[in-house]
Amino acid sequence: IEHHFVLQTEKYVKKGFPIFLAHITTKEVDDKLEKKRLEDLPIVQNFPEVFLEELSGLPLTRPVEFQIDLVLGAAPVARAPYRLAPSEMKELAKQLKELSDKGFIRPSS
16 A cells, blocks of 8 residues: 555544445456357457468468577577466367377477
């Protein structure tokens, strides 16, 4: 709480104004009860031709290929990934396997 807010509140209390306390929190939505689906988004519903049901494959080769030039002899950053809830980790593993099976991604070498 900011200092000026506390001072202002104390002044109102001393003058006898009624003070109310509100505790506001966000509602946690249970993943199992309410699954968000891409198909439910209005933008996806308005432009179905843009959001295909299944990808047909990798995009065509472009004139400029993206690449990251690495510094010779530099070691990769060894950092643990941020933690995910078990349900999120399960979904991530499922999506990675699906993309790997389709050939869209592959393990790094």
